[in-house]
Amino acid sequence: MSLQAMDSSHVALVSLKLEVGLFDTYRCDRTINLGLSLANMSKALKCANNDDTCMLKYEENEGDSIVFTFADPKRDKTQDVTVKMMDIDSEHLGIPDQDYAVVCEMPAAEFQKTCKDLSTFSDSLNITATKAGIVFTGKGDIGSSVVTYSPSSSADDxxxxVTLEVKEPVNVNFSIKYMNQFTKATALSDRVRLSLCNDVPVVVEYPIEENGFLRFYLAPKIDDDDNME
Amino acid sequence: MSLQAMDSSHVALVSLKLEVGLFDTYRCDRTINLGLSLANMSKALKCANNDDTCMLKYEENEGDSIVFTFADPKRDKTQDVTVKMMDIDSEHLGIPDQDYAVVCEMPAAEFQKTCKDLSTFSDSLNITATKAGIVFTGKGDIGSSVVTYSPSSSADDxxxxVTLEVKEPVNVNFSIKYMNQFTKATALSDRVRLSLCNDVPVVVEYPIEENGFLRFYLAPKIDDDDNME
Amino acid sequence: MSLQAMDSSHVALVSLKLEVGLFDTYRCDRTINLGLSLANMSKALKCANNDDTCMLKYEENEGDSIVFTFADPKRDKTQDVTVKMMDIDSEHLGIPDQDYAVVCEMPAAEFQKTCKDLSTFSDSLNITATKAGIVFTGKGDIGSSVVTYSPSSSADDxxxxVTLEVKEPVNVNFSIKYMNQFTKATALSDRVRLSLCNDVPVVVEYPIEENGFLRFYLAPKIDDDDNME
Known part of the structure; x- marks a missing residue:
């Protein structure tokens, strides 16, 4: 099951993939695009309790709704949440694979904290990566913050x-506001992977178990040269 | 000691009873009605610490105040909170006992969660109970949520x-906003008891130790037939 | 290192002293006054993680900034936060030592709770101390709260x-709003010391390890006689 959504300004894209193996039961007779308001889907998912099983059901002949069934078998309780679908004009996007110049993996909480810290000083996040390390910079009127990670040679844990693969150095700027939105996914995963190339959207990826992922794509800011180091 | 309060629209009534046995010391020379603003009483009670003892005192000859005395004997500390009373025009209401068609007991947290879930979809809560189970339904423009409990035949704990006694089936609608207010009492008690009859106020009761209780009475909504199942 | 700040109405003063012994490394070539916006300094300090080391650096020849360097050696990570300084017209104040009529020490959390409780009833805090005990009073339109501590003769812990040294009785009034601000420092220290004299600013002191402290000075309210007991 794949899910895609784009922000209204078309700067950021989110892509969620849940492999068949993550589901206990999975039946899909033909590939189908379903449009749902994220706000309504979120309301449905909030009805779930931690230990509930969840079943999603869409019947082609039964009109314009998706049913989420949450069951708590311990208590002979079921909750059927029916959510109306919406027409979405866009098709599912095929995102081409790309060779990235830099791939950096780090603790997800560490990336979240760094984005949050820098956003107190700046609207822009500059990322500079070389074989020597990766540097996150935010500069503003009241001061600046520069966070430097040297790749951990011998991390105990x-x-x-923080691991870093560098084919070519990169130096790119992003809107830090979007990054702070992305890092709300930190609870999903211990680790985050940043894939970077000059002049190309960054990929912020949170792995979900073996084969699933939550990926955010964000286009670089290009008019912001004076924010670079 | 009994406490009653009614909301300004006279749709809901709260009734608190604390039996003499719940108090370490209790002296009451004659039955008396005392009027207190709930907001001010709440300010007084917030002054208490968890391990404090609490004494309420009203002296008929000393004017228009009630004194809450919180004592922390470990620390030779006392806190006297004096709260001015207010005139209330209504007398304490006698609420007649009633035979209810359906009595349902369930975990208080479970009832709270169900009301909260349904309130994201609807302003009205429909409760339908038969011998087969009790169903809570909220229907709105964006979708609906239907929560079904089969009576637990062999609950481990x-x-x-969820236990259910049904003399006659009921099908009633309530304002879910009030229910969400009532369920703030969930911290008081592990269990909640719903007593239901068609066309009669529901009783939402949280027992307090052996003989005390906190009861909420809520009149049904009657103009809302299309919300029923 | 000493820090001073005064509120805009010049009623309250805060004074922080961190002795050389609290630092791992300390170098100061000559006594210097540095002006920083507290808001900006707070932004810098929020970047620190709990286990980080922190270095403050000011180079006289490198212009108008202070650099906070937070390092997490476990992860080969450093964060340089540069904060622009501001011109402050006032010099560091010498605060004369004073003999206080009453010195009271109590758990910091206890003092915080008492100020918070009383502020629900009153804008003014009356403190009365005699050899028999110390009494905090807040009186307002809806009622009053009176907290009495007898000095603990044989505290187990x-x-x-609550310890109390009384040379002369005192009876003073303060703005409770400021007190509530001061007690935000409660996390710093288990204990707080109040030093009191009639008609003289109170000192609310939170000790920091052996020789450091955070002290708040607050001028008494003088037009509020009817708030006294």
């Missing part, structure tokens, strides 16, 4: 390490 | 069970 | 005791 693998989940805490 | 008595506190988690 | 030293950190929980």
């Amino acid at each position: 693998e989940n805490e390490a | 008595e506190n988690e069970a | 030293e950190n929980e005791a």
Whole structure:
């Protein structure tokens, strides 16, 4: 099951993929595009309790709704939440694979904190990566903040390490407001992977178990040269 | 000690009863009605610490105040909070006992969650109870939510069970906004008891130890037939 | 290192002293006054993580900024936060030592709770101290709250005791709004010390390790006689 959504200004794209293997039961007779308001879907999902099972159902002949069934078998309780669908004019986008100049993995909470810190000083986030390390910079009127990670050579705890693969150095600027939105996904995953190329959207990826992922794509800011180091 | 309050639209009534046995010391020379603003009483009670003892005192000859004395004997500390009373024109209401067609007991947190979930879809809560189970329904423009409890035949944990006594089926509608207010009492008690009859106010009761209770009475909505199942 | 700040109405003063011994490394070539906006300094300090080391640096020849360097050596990470300074017209104030008529020490959390409770009833805090105990009073239109501490003769836990040294009785009034601001420092220290004299600013002191402190000075309210007991 794949999910895509784009922000209204078409600067950011989110892509969620849940592989068949993540589901206990999965039946899909033919590939189909379903449009749902994210706000309404969120209301439906909030009805779930932590230990509930969840079933999504869409019947082609039964009109314009998706049914989320949450069941708590311990208590002989079921909750059927029916959400009306919406027409969406866009098709599912095929996103081409890309070779990135820099791939950086780090603890998701660490990336979240860095974006939050820098956003107190600046609207723009500059990321500069070389083989020596990756540097996040936010500069503004009241001051600046520069966060430098040297790749951890011998991290004791693998989940805490910052790893960096650099084919070519990059130096790119992004809107930090979007990054702060993306990092709300931090609870999903211990780790985040940033894939970077000059002049190309960054990919901020949170892996979900073995084969799933939540990916955010964000176009770089190009008119902001004086914010670079 | 009994406490009653009614909302300004006279749709809902709250009734608190604390039996003499709940108090360490209790002296009441004659039955008396005392009027207090709930907001001011709440300010007084917020002054208490968890391990404090609390004493309420009203002296007929000392004018128009009630004194709450909180004492922390460990620290030789006392706190006297004096709250001015207010004139209330209404007398304490005698509420007649009633035979209800349906009595349902369930975990208080479960009822709270169900009301909250349904309120995201609807202003009205429909409750339908038969011998087969109790169904809570909220229907609105963006979709609907239907929560079904089958009576737990063999609940492992008595506190988690949903029990249901049905003399006659009921089908009633209530304002869900009031229900959400009532369920703020969830912290008081593990369990809640709903007593239902067609065309009669529901009783939402939270027991307090052996003999005390906090009861909410809510008149049904009657103009809302299309919200029923 | 000493820090001073005064509120815009010149009623309250805060004074922070961090002795050289609190620092791992400390170098100061000559005494210098540095002006920083508290809001900006706060933004810089929020960038720190709990286990980070922190270095403050000011170079006289490098212009008008202070650099806070937070380092997380476990992760080969450093964060340089540069904050622009501001011109402050006032010099560091020398505050004369004073003999206080009453010195009271109590748990910081206890003082915080008392100020918060009283502020629900009154804008003014009356403090009356005699050899028999210390009494905090807040009186307002809806009622009043009176908190009385008898000095703990035999406190089991030293950190929980309320101790009181009284040379002369005092009876003073303060703005409770400022007190509530001061008690935000409660997280810094288990204990707070109040030093009181009639007609003289109170000192609310939170000790920091052996030799450091955070002190708040607050001038008494003088036009508020009817608020006294």
